[in-house]
Amino acid sequence: MASLLFHLLLFFIFLCSIPAESADPLGDFCNNNINRSSSQISENIDGLLPLLVQGTILNGYTATSYGKAKDQVYGLAQCRADVSGKDCSSCIQDAAKEITNRCTDQADARIWYDFCFLRYDIKNFFGKVDVSIGIFYYNVENVTDPETFNKQLGALMDQITSQAAVPGNKGNGRGKTKLSPFLTLYALVQCTRDLPQLPCSQCLAIAIGNFPSFCDNRKGCRVLYSSCYVRYELYPFYFPLDSGEDLTNTSMTSYVSVVSKP
Missing domain, CATH: 3.30.430.20 (Gnk2 domain, C-X8-C-X2-C motif)
Known part of the structure; x- marks a missing residue:
């Protein structure tokens, strides 16, 4: 007491x-x-x-x-x-x-x-992948060159999900890639730290697998589950910022949200 x-x-x-x-x-x-x-x-x-x-x-x-x-x-x-x-x-x-x-x-x-x-x-959920509840945000604007964009996005996601699966990285991965001299793609993934390596990879694969359904050709997207988080944007949104970069607070009015429940 x-x-x-x-x-x-x-x-x-x-x-x-x-x-x-x-x-x-x-x-x-x-x-x-x-x-x-x-x-x-x-x-x-x-x-x-x-x-x-x-x-x-x-x-x-x-x-x-x-x-x-x-x-x-x-x-x-x-x-x-x-x-x-x-x-x-x-x-x-x-x-x-x-x-x-x-x-x-x-x-x-x-x-x-x-x-x-x-x-x-009241149930012990530690160490278990939970994708029963999904929250999806996507930018209402489309990219101008979907084929090139999706190819670069896929490669970047493969790179940072591999980072997240490394035990010392505690389920985190982030990176960026130049799409043109004036345009950079930024991405971040993260698992909850109770997940071992394989379940973390499984959760991120499920989250990224939603891109064609909810975020196809979109300029930005977030997938939020109870066990992992995935996001990409065409502006810097994570730390640390490189020299010359400013953290952009884009208005959420340009985004649409969808909630998936069982």
Whole structure:
């Protein structure tokens, strides 16, 4: 009981320290089929969230559980590998606050931001590929030379997914390729760090396999699953920036989102 009260106090403190206005998430999922069947599950979620926040601020990632037996809750949180510690901290605190606002009665919840991801569930999902929920963003504009673009995109994706599968890279891969003297293609992939090498590769292959359906010939695309993330753009969007590059904050009004649920 004392431990729970301590974590609730920490949770209250960090919620109060977050600015009132937060960035909007890219998407969320509250599983209405898995409700908080007991007050103990709700208490365990409240105890789990500050652990996820603390661990992610320290390490950029954490996967842990809270509670015992049938009321045990499992959680995972992770920041994008290229973002700063400050941006990671801000994002994961926003995520923990917003997920409790949006999924008040559910025991299976996920929330995606540009810089981070957070989820919890009463089922142990660690180490398992989860592509049951997909969020897709694609640019409404098409490229002018689809054949050349798709060939270069495929080669770049092969390169960075191979990077992500290397154990020392912790599921991360990113790179760029020149399409012309004036145009560069940027891409990033990332798995949640609980996934071993093979499941990470499987998740990324599934995500990239959606390109022909949702992002065919598009200037930009994001595929967000609970186990991996894939994105490409015709402007720099990840860190570190090379000399002469500026991080571009393109308006999301030029993008369309699609949510795929079971």
